[in-house]
Structure formats: C-alpha cells, structure tokens
Amino acid sequence: MEPLQEKPIIYTMENKPIVTCAGDQALFTSLYGSLAQQLPREPMEWRRSYGRASKMIHLEANFVQFKEDLLPKEGNQSLLTFPFLHIYWTDCCDSELYKASVKDDMLRWQSLLRGHGSLDWLIVLVESDGKKKNKTNILPRTSIMDKIRNDFCNKQSDRCVVLSDPLKDSPRAQESWNYDELDALFTQYVLNFGAGDGANWLGSFCAPVCSWNGLGLRSPIDMEKREQIQRGQASLLDLRSYLFSRQCTLLLFLQRPWEVTQRALELLHNCVQELRLLEVSVLQGALDCWVFLSCLEVLQRIEGCCDRAQLEANCTHTVGLWAYASEKDLNRTVDLLAGLGTERPETAFSPLSPYKKLKEALSSVAQCQRLLHQTKDGLLVSLTIHTSYLQTSALLAGDANLPEDKRRHFCQEILTYTNHVPDSQGHKVVLSMSAFAQLRELHFRPAVATVHVGAALQVELQLCSLMPIPVQLEQLSVSVHFSLERGGVGGGINAGGGAKAQHHTGTVQFPMETTYGPSPDPRLPGPALQLQAVLDRSASDHTLNTAGVACKNVHLLLRRRGSSASLDTPSNSISAVTVDDGAQILKTSGVKLLPGNNSIVFTAPSGEPGTYTLRQLCASVGRKVKLAVVTGHYSVKKGDALQLSNTDAMVLLHSSSCPAQILSSTGELVGDSVLSIQSSEKVTSIALPLAPPYHSIEFRLEVLSHIPALPLRPQIQRLTNGEPHHAQLFCYLTFVHRKYIQVCVQNVSEMNFHLAELSLTEREGTMLELQSLNGKTRQLVSSQQCLFCVWELKQSPSRFPPPCLHCLFSFSFSPTLYSVKAEILPSPGAKHCHTGSLCWLEVCITRLAELSEAEREDTGLTENGDDYIAKMLYEVVDDSSNWAVCGRSSGLVSMPVAVGATHRLQMEVMPLFAGNLPFPTIKLFKYLPHFSTPTIQPETDGCLERDSVSLLEEQMEDSASIHSRGSVLSLGGSEPVRGPPLPRREPFSTGQVFYCSRGRQVLVLPGKDDHLLEVNVT
C-alpha cells in the first residue's frame, strides 16, 4: 500500500496513526481512495480519560498492509511506529466460503495480534450490491455477520461492522493521543507525584535544570528536543517546551494566535509551579531567564504571523506576557550565560532574536537595564519601544552628576538613534525639551511686544543646553496660541508672556525649575546639602552607640514634582511629547545647540490681528489642563459626554469648543475633532467624539487655578454652621464630682487643616469654669480624621452643677446616683480563673446621692414610710461572647434610696477563652412596674412600646442593641401582644450610673481539660 506521500504536507498530522489492513487486499484497495479522502472530513468523538469532556476531532490515518513485523516488539513503546488499529477486511457473504477459508485467516490474524498484545482490532464486512443480489435469497445476510460475531467478538459486538454502502461510511478510529492530551496527562502525573504517588519514570524529570534556553517556536517540530525526549534526557522544561511548541504550531495553523499567548502564560506559570512542586534544583535566576526568553519568543512568534493592526487590536492578549516578562529581574548575570546554550540555527541570522537580546543583556548591566526598559516599554506601548529609552538617555546625558564620558555616550546614543530611525512609517519620536535644555529667558523685540499687522515680531529665547556636546537640531518649535478676543486694540499684535509677563522690558525670565534631586545644571546648584553629624551616646556610660551623618533638608533634595499627570508639565511626562498641532507654531530650522547658554530668535507671524500667547511657556505655569480620556474596551459612542465637577480652587475658562486629538494605543494620531463644551456653575459637560476602543482622546482645557487666600475660613464656617460635612459628636463624661466634655471634630473634607486656639466657653453666665485638657495649641486635623478635645468642668465641690446648661449643645447634668462595681473571683480553692471552670462574678451597687427632687417624681420608686425603695433591673451582657453567664443574667434589685446603701449580687460565670478577658458589661435600668402609667408615653401597644425602649437604649449604650432587645422580650415572659401594658425598664440618663469596672480585664488561664472548651452553654 502506498503511503500518502503525494499529498501536500499538512501541519496538523505529520505523523498519522498507523492502521494495518489484513484480509482481502483487493477489496481494501478499491475502497482506499474514498476512505482516505472521507476520513479526515468526518468528525468523530474522542472520548478522553480522566473524566475530561469528549471532543469532536478530525483524524487522518496511515493505512498500511498488515505485516507481522509491524507489530510492536516487547518493550518498544515508540508512538510513531506504533500501529494503533488493525482492521480485517472481507466481503465474504457466503457461509460456506467463510467456514472454508475466511474464518481460518481471521483466526490466524487474531492469534498474531494477541501474541503481540495488540487489542485494538476491527473486522469490516463489506457488502456490495452485486454480490448481495446473487446470494441474497439463499441465506439471510446477517448470518455471516452473526457468525463472525459469535466466533470473534464475544460480547463486543461493535468489533465487527457491516458496510453496506462503503462510499459513504468510514470505520471509526479508536482513541489516540494529541498534544493537549499528553500535556494534561503529564500534568496529572506531576500532581500525583507531588502528592506522594510514586511514578518512577518521573524521576528523570526531577534532575537539576541545566538549560534554560526558553521555548523554541520557529520550526514546526523541534527535532532536538524530540530526540532528547526519546533518549530520556529531557528535563521537565524540555518536555513542556516541546509539547508547547507543537500546540503552538497547531494553534497558529488554526489561525488562533491569541490562544497561543493565553496558553503560553498558563504554561509558564505552571512550569514554575511544577518545578517548585517537584523540588527540582534550579540555579537562581535561571527560571527567570527561561520565562523571560519564552515570553519574548512567544511574542515574537505572534508578531511574526500577525500584522500590526491585528496586534494592536489584540494587545489585551499580549499584555499579560509583556507584564510577566517585565516582572522578571535579570540581575544575576554570572552563571546564567552557560545555561543558555548555543543559539538555535534558525534564529542565528535574525538580529532581534530573544536569545541574542538576553545574552547581550546578561553580558553587561547597562544592557540589561536597557533590555528591561525596552520590555517595560513594550508593556505600555508595544511599538514605541525606543522612546522611553531615549528619554532616559536624554535625562542621563543631561545629568551633571554623571561623569563627562558617560554623558557624552548617552548623548551620542540619542543622536545615532535619531539618524538610524527609519521614518518610513511616519513614526517620529519627539522628546520633551526639558531633559535637553532649559528655557532661561524670553525677550521680545520690539519690547512692547505689540506690532502692526505685517510687521515682524521677534522672540529671542535664551536656552541653556544641558547636553555635554553640541547638538544639531533639525527644528526648534514654539507653539503659539492665537485668539481674536482682545485683538481689537488698534489691530496690533500683542504677545503676552503669560503670568510672568513684564511688558515694559519685553523680557520674561524663567527661574530655574527644581527637578528631582540636585539641580542638573552645575552653574545653578539646587539646595545645598545640609549635613549634620549625629552621635548617639548611651545614656548611662556615655559610650558611643552609633555615629552617622544626617541630612537635614532631605525633603527639599528628594522632593519630586507633583505627580498629577494631568497637569501638563513637560518635564514630567516620560512618554513622547506630542506637538500640539492645533496651535500655530513658530519654527526655526537648523539650529546648533552648544553646551551652555544659547540664544535663538524666532520671528512671529503677524498675519492676523489678535492676541498671541506663547503657549508652551504658559503651560509650564499650569494654566492648561491636559485631559486624556482612555477608552479601554469601551468605544465612545455618539452622545457620550464627560462631566467635570468644578471645584472652587480651579475655574474652567469658558469656551464653547476645544480641539481634541484621538490617539491610538501606540500614541499615533488617528483623528482630530472639536469638542463642544457646555458649562454651568457646578458642572462642565464635554461632548466626546466617537472613538474606538483602546484609544485615547486628548484635549486641553484652560483653567485658572486660584489659591484661596484664606482656605480655612469656609471650612470653619461650615464647622460652626454645623453642616453635615463636619460631624460634631459631643459626649459628656462623668465621674462622681468630676465632669468632662468631649468634642469630636471630624474633618470630612479632602483638605488638612490646623485647629488653633481651641476653646469652649459658655454664655449663660452660670459661672462654670471649663478647663482645657488639650495639650497643644495647634492641632492638625488631617483629611477624614477625627480630633478629640476634652474640657473639664470645674465646679466647687459644695455646689451641684446647674441641672441643665443651655448652650449650642445642651446637656442635662445629673448627679451620679449609683456606682456599679464588679469583681470576678476564681472558684474557691483556685488561684486563677480557668477556661471552662466556674468563677464568681460579684456585683456591688452603691447609692451615692441623696434623693433629689427630680427623682421624687420618678415612678420607679416606691414609698415605704419615710424611705423610698428604688427598684432596678440589672443585666449582665457579654457582647464579645467571652463569658457564659450561668443562671439568670438579669434580675430585679430593690434597695433603699440612701447614701451608702449597697446591694451585692453574686452569680456564676464561666470564661470561654483564655487570656485577659474584659469583664462582661453590667447594666442597670430603672424598673417601671406595669401598673404605673408611663409618664412620657401614654397607653401604647406592645410593639410601639418596645420600639421606644430600644430607641432609648441605643442612645445610651451603643453596643447593646440586640442583646437588650432580646431581654426585653424575655422579661415580658412571652411575645408582646396587644393587651395590658407590660412592666418596662428605662435606662438611667447619662452619667447617673457610674460603672467602676468598665474596661477592666481579668486574667483567665487555659483550662486543664481541653474538651471542656467544647461545652455548649446557652
């Protein structure tokens, strides 16, 4: 049988599974043509092991004549020469003939197969119409079929098929492998191995990794790796690399490049994890190298088979790889070169192979940094790789702190790059000036800067070049903004110089801008270092502990400019600067910038009357806000608008329209548009132009920033007005005779401000003295923070305070009536409390004050002769569930109203945890018997009553709501229903009860029996 060599090579099936054909060769040859053609077109179900979902696949097969040599020898597991299926073809429909010869032939075939352990076989019975007609009436045609099934396929009737119309049907192939399956199976083995399941053959993959040359995706089959795998010398990375290269080839063939990037990321993560799991020893940094190389290789492979537009549209798929590559730190250089091995021949002539890049990078630190720069850049904008590097070079070249030769080197680097850049794509790199030169002075001629239409206005710039060598500039441009508004004055041209204009001299001077660190200009150094020796002596024996040098003005030296990227400060933008096309531009060509000061003269246009403003210069004083709207995955549709809320500090200058640029993700200009702007006092609405996803819309707005002269005033006014912006929480603290007032000032604004001279005064003339306990005279209140201030209320001990103080905030003053003191004691005989063992909680309630007039009105008292008896309800609540209260946690107390009257309670509690546990909270309430008519509330139904009680409780005790609610219910004994009023409780007003033990803690040791912790106490 001829193999299918004449067919064109298809990537999907370089190696077709081998199917042997025995039996009637003439019959098969007649069917072969159509079979080989039809088989790949027929989708078939591929049932997969390990519970994965079945898939429909298209399969080709290599049909060969059956020979005994083809059967696999003992131990030979080679998949490529392995015959997967054996088919016996016959068109016998005569039972005599079957018995005489065909059956014997089949038996021989079967025994050969069985001898070699090949179990995948199939018998095909072909029925042709001609033969059927001859014999059809003698025997039913199923009988041959039944005979074969009886003889060979006991219970496996699907091992024998009948083809009645061979040109339409094709035999189904049995299971086979592809790379996904191998990959998944291998993963499963690795996981099992990691979990301790022995698979000895995996041991060879646990050998130390000594080669990390990354994925190789250039050739459809990596023969080198394949051989390594065959020889059993492949490392885990090799096997994974090989499998992935095969998957990649298939996916690219299927035109699914984005799946490659996705799978690549998965693969890289997975490999790193697997090596960790298998505890394979890897040289430090080697895995980073491998990941880095692999990322670049995948990206390059993808770039190679997609055009730019496709790449840009699908950058979401590549960004993950870029990010992963840029994460990798390639600082260890020494030992890594060895493991890179030699470059693959197919990439040797490509100047940009990842291998070359990395090898170069590993050879020198500078190169390494550069490569990383490039990679990080690729992450941002995959095509303007060099821009950032150039910008960095520019900064370096202009930095006076670097040695002269270094600066020359970087400067040269920029110049050579500019010469090399192929401008064919119209892709121009424009760098911000500030790194190269600084503008010192601007001089107008004539000095008034006003000329008649048609006359020339000259602008002379003093530029200080920071470059160490002369730089030939192709073009120097200054953009000029032109407006008609104020141009009416005699039709002249007035070139104002922005905020710093000095019209009478015609000269505008620009102070040095402070940049990062010391000033880059040696002639005008930045703030000098203020150094100070710091000696730290130990307090006891005056020996020197540490000595050092401290810099006192670090904040000045290390200050960086405001990072608000929206403000267009040119020196701040690292990315390439786009020249504002909308404005008029003054140009001078062929300028040579010498190191140091240079003078350049521009001639301003004066074709139309109006006001010209030197825009780039104005920009540096922050008059324009550049807004960039990055669309992300969203495409801007018609009618979409951007709404800006105007703040007080920044006023948008009114204009009805402004030009905008639509940029692609690579920074290329896609289109221009004019935005219409509608603004009201509070909101400015800007209609956005249509923009596709992953583009940005950039436009500039003119704003005036006011620095408010008294920024604090409005805030403070708000404070006193009590607007909701500033919550004021007052609380009144009390301890017997000492009263405190606490004021909480909460700053809910975005600004920080200082509070100075805090004072609290009262106006009623009650002769109260408020003593401030606040330490500082000035307090900083940061944004979203609170400041607490405390005053003590001074009063003579003989006098009670006035019952009520009417001020802006009113408090009711009441004497402390009761003190509640709690004590927790270990059970008798034990030294400490233990978890799970019972302890005693002793509560002591003491009356502190005489009966007051106000109290006499209270319904909670019962009269008993001259004495009054107060009925109170106590409750022990533990919100933090540290304690279990055994027995009743609440109850009634009645005690005489007399100073010093004391009532003691004792109950059992059980600590549930070990540690310093806070005491359970003990609460005291007034108990109002059901027969007394509530003073505040008339007859109400139970539900309402309950609500009012809980409301009161919430005011008094912030954390008790749920618990106390529950106990109100239990107090009534049943669900509150409409009916007679229930006994009620009412909280004491603030300060009437002093809880001595609030905040106390008791040490609880862990219990001896751990199982006691499990006891469920409810």
Place this chain on the structure above:
Amino acid sequence: MAVCIAVIAKENYPLYIRSVPTENELKFHYTVHTSLDVVEEKISAVGKALVDQRELYLGLLYPTEDYKVYGYVTNSKVKFVIVVDSSNTSLRDNEIRSMFRKLHNSFTDVMCNPFYNPGDPIQSK
C-alpha cells in the same frame, strides 16, 4: 484555603477584604484591584455574547506566578474575588465554585440583616 477574599461593591469599592497572611495585605489589595479590570471585561463580554446569564462564576481572572485569582459576580453586580495560592493543587474549579457559593450565601445573609446598610463595609468577627 484561599489566601485572600474580597467582596467588591457594584461601584467597585471594597466592602470586605481579608487576607490570611496579614503582613502582606497591600499586595493582595493590589491584586484584587487589578483583577477588577478583568471582571469588567468579562461582564461586558457576557452582555455582548448573551451567553448564559445565570452563570455567576467568572472563572480564572488573572493568574500570576504565585497566585490564582478567581472571580464571581452576583446578579446585583457585586463582585467576589478569591485569591488562592498557585501551589495549592487540591483546589480545582469545583472547589473554587463551592467556595464562591458559600461566600454568596454568607453575603446574602449579611444583606438580610436588617442592621446592615447596603453599601457599608461588611464586618466580620
């Protein structure tokens, strides 16, 4: 076990974030924050393709070398994010799904609490 769990409000501010190694909390906050973009993309993709709207589980959002980030979005567009350690191979898709289901149930309980104001940070003891 998940190393970080986050509940993100419809408006993309965190209602609840808890990470188990507390010393590196900021990193997890960052990871969760980053994954929100992917959530947005997935949600908007669902809208376009009109795939099964009842499927709340978003699957793997954002794999990194050390962590896997899974997402889940409720019908009210509250997002759940679970970060698990990559080396933890016992957590398969099914386990993650059940974790999300439990989280969703707890979240529903919180929402049913009359003392909880929708939109407030969620407290957990």
